[in-house]
Amino acid sequence: MGRLAALAPVLLLAGCGSGISFLDPHGPVAATQRDLLFQVTGWMMIVVLPAIFLVPFVAWRFRRRRNATYRPNWRFSWPLEILVWGVPIILVCILASLVLGKARALDPYAPIPSDLPPLEVEVVGLDYKWLFIYPEQNIASVGVMAVPVDRPVHFRLTSDTVMQSFMIPALGSQIYAMAGMVTELNLMADRPGVLMGQNTQFNGFGFQDQKFDTLALPQAEFDRWIAAARTAGRSLDQGAYALVSQKGKLADLRSRFDFDPQKGLIFSTVDPDLFGTVVSRYRAHADHGNTASDHATGEHHHADH
Numbered sequence: 001m002g003r004l005a006a007l008a009p010v011l012l013l014a015g016c017g018s019g020i021s022f023l024d025p026h027g028p029v030a031a032t033q034r035d036l037l038f039q040v041t042g043w044m045m046i047v048v049l050p051a052i053f054l055v056p057f058v059a060w061r062f063r064r065r066r067n068a069t070y071r072p073n074w075r076f077s078w079p080l081e082i083l084v085w086g087v088p089i090i091l092v093c094i095l096a097s098l099v100l101g102k103a104r105a106l107d108p109y110a111p112i113p114s115d116l117p118p119l120e121v122e123v124v125g126l127d128y129k130w131l132f133i134y135p136e137q138n139i140a141s142v143g144v145m146a147v148p149v150d151r152p153v154h155f156r157l158t159s160d161t162v163m164q165s166f167m168i169p170a171l172g173s174q175i176y177a178m179a180g181m182v183t184e185l186n187l188m189a190d191r192p193g194v195l196m197g198q199n200t201q202f203n204g205f206g207f208q209d210q211k212f213d214t215l216a217l218p219q220a221e222f223d224r225w226i227a228a229a230r231t232a233g234r235s236l237d238q239g240a241y242a243l244v245s246q247k248g249k250l251a252d253l254r255s256r257f258d259f260d261p262q263k264g265l266i267f268s269t270v271d272p273d274l275f276g277t278v279v280s281r282y283r284a285h286a287d288h289g290n291t292a293s294d295h296a297t298g299e300h301h302h303a304d305h
């Protein structure tokens with residue numbers, strides 16, 4: 001793999017071991033994205049490396065000196081034209097086939113093949129924190145999210161404020177969360193770790209702190225995390241949600257709730273209609289019903305009317 005040697009600087013950047021980059025993938029989506037980046041970069045070297053070495057060579061050969069080469073009369077050259085235009089054209093075709101070949105596998109809406117049914121997680125983007133609702137487990141968390149290792153996770157996302165960008169780099173992919181709409185994302189962790197998740201959309205003074213720990217846990221530990229969450233003794237009803245959704249960072253919630261900011265704010269029960277209520281609040285015709293089919297049918301209700 002000689003051509004990968006050129007990527008050494010990139011690999012060094014990925015070597016922090018902090019699990020925050022798709023260059024240190026903790027799941028199949030990020031792994032595919034990394035492989036694609038390396039392949040595309042490798043093929044690009046066919047154009048990049050000659051350009052890097054030829055520029056100094058041409059500058060030296062035709063430098064302003066008495067004994068340097070002087071060729072004022074240019075001629076048309078078929079071999080040169082074919083080389084200069086042909087190589088990039090072939091390269092564009094190769095890159096296009098690489099990217100298009102992976103496009104289906106990297107579609108955020110595409111389910112991840114697995115023997116296990118996906119874990120459902122509802123995500124609400126707030127100023128400046130993420131709320132995670134586990135509808136099947138009937139718990140919710142703010143600022144921390146646990147997922148079982150080797151089981152796909154199906155996210156349904158919305159925003160209770162401006163547009164936000166949901167991303168867990170070590171798991172790969174990114175999706176926007178928008179008020180009055182539901183977007184979907186499928187991810188899977190294939191080894192344990194604490195992975196940084198974030199909002200990559202600049203949306204105000206607190207956005208740089210809108211990060212959360214994604215706990216990729218073996219199934220038994222995940223079950224324990226859920227069981228511990230059930231003992232939190234706090235309910236996320238509409239009243240508690242009104243407090244949680246107020247503008248402010250996770251740490252600001254400590255004046256309202258007693259919790260360890262390192263472990264996130266956990267709710268032992270959650271209003272099962274909460275996610276739907278948040279979505280329908282921004283819809284002009286909330287009586288239309290099912291929001292999940294919005295994107296599928298192409299019907300697009302935006303919040304700006």
Ligand SMILES: [Cu+2]
Nearest residue numbers: 178181295300
């Ligand atoms: Cu949209």
